[in-house]
Amino acid sequence: MNAFIPPAKPIIGAEEREAVDRVLLSGMIAQGAEVASFEQEFSEHFVPGRPSVAVNSGTAGLHLGLLAAGVGPGDEVIVPSFTFAATANSVALTGATPVFADIEPRTFCLDPDAVAAAITSKTKGVMPVHLYGHPAPMKELVALAQERGIDVYEDAAQAHGASLDGHPVGSFGAFAMFSLYPTKNMTSGEGGMIVGADEDIARRARLLRNQGMERQYENEIVGFNARMTDIHAAIGRVQLTKVDAWTRTRQMNADFLDKNLRGVATPPVAQGANHVYHQYTVRVPEDRDGFVAALKDEHNVGAGVYYPIPNHRLPSLRRYAPGLELPVTEQAAAEVVSLPVHPSLSQGDLDRIVHAVNTVAGAGA
Ligand SMILES: *Cc1c(COP(=O)(O)O)cnc(C)c1O
Secondary structure (H helix, E strand, C coil): CCCCECCCCCCCCHHHHHHHHHHHHHCCCCCCHHHHHHHHHHHHHHCCCCCEEEECCHHHHHHHHHHHCCCCCCCEEEEECCCCCHHHHHHHHCCCEEEEECECCCCCCECHHHHHHHCCCCEEEECCECHHHCCCCHHHHHHHHHHHCCEEEEECCCCCCCEECCEECCCCCCEEEEECCCCCCCCCCCCEEEEECCHHHHHHHHHHHECCCCCCCCCCCCCCECCCCHHHHHHHHHHHCCHHHHHHHHHHHHHHHHHHCCCCECCCCCCCEECCCCCEEEECCCCHHHHHHHHHHHHCECCECCCCCCHHHCCCCHHHCCCCCCHHHHHHHHHEEEECCCCCCCHHHHHHHHHHHHHHHHHHC
16 A cells, blocks of 8 residues: 555754754753744744744643733633634633633634623633634624623634734734644744733733743742743744745645545635645545545545544533533534645645545545
């Protein structure tokens, strides 16, 4: 059989290895000049005019961002249930209550009407996820938030470079978080970037990252050690110079799949949205798990299911949502399959993915 096509593949080149070596040889490896440069370059690249704060994971970025935004016990934050558990986990870790709202069936992102219905007197904010790299409906969500007096926070873990009507994700909320985990659109090894709406929230995030200190041993607040190392920042700086080309390749791969796949529902893109295809996610309404197994067993094509269990059904989070029904979320969790779309795919790989999907989907019909 042909070689396995993995669902994701981080690309690490000679430049990243040289950058790591340079930092190691310098002897200065903890948070320092590389992190400061990475933060500045990240802002310039993705969200010009907004300050970035690097941390040691995307999850830490969400947690610290929410704390910096003043979220805490007694507050509610509305989140999708159809996402990685880090979204709701970070809300729960602040002591606030995650409130799950349903999604739009086409883009898999939060449904503004469902969010409106979930707002209570305790709602502090709403945290849309730009899931799979598709921007959430920010125009409607920001308008709703303004009208109802709540904040917006963006989980942009999967959406480096995505935009809506020309506005980049990360420019809509009080803060946004971008993950730098290896399978994301760019990586620093592990890491996350908080992008703040203003210097105030960025400063609070910086304090929380480093024991509440701006000046050494003059701790102002109780904080964490969530610092990024200069080693990781050096990797991230190199990746920043490559991510746009990778995104264009992801978009070309997605275009090829859109045009050639048969028998599955390909992912629609909302008007004005620039989708960066962290995942290329189709729907398979009948026997999704059999479909994924056949791709793997018969064609050696790795497909992923993100996410099979909605957050409000997880043992860890269901206590926040007793008896809650989210029909669009449940259906998505039962039907989605993410096909490889990453920039390391060759034309031969893409042809094999199309052949595999069309054969398996045709056989099931
Ligand atoms: C990856 C991810 C996170 C968490 O990022 P880490 O860097 O893995 O901690 C949060 N939210 C979403 C939607 C993600 O995909």
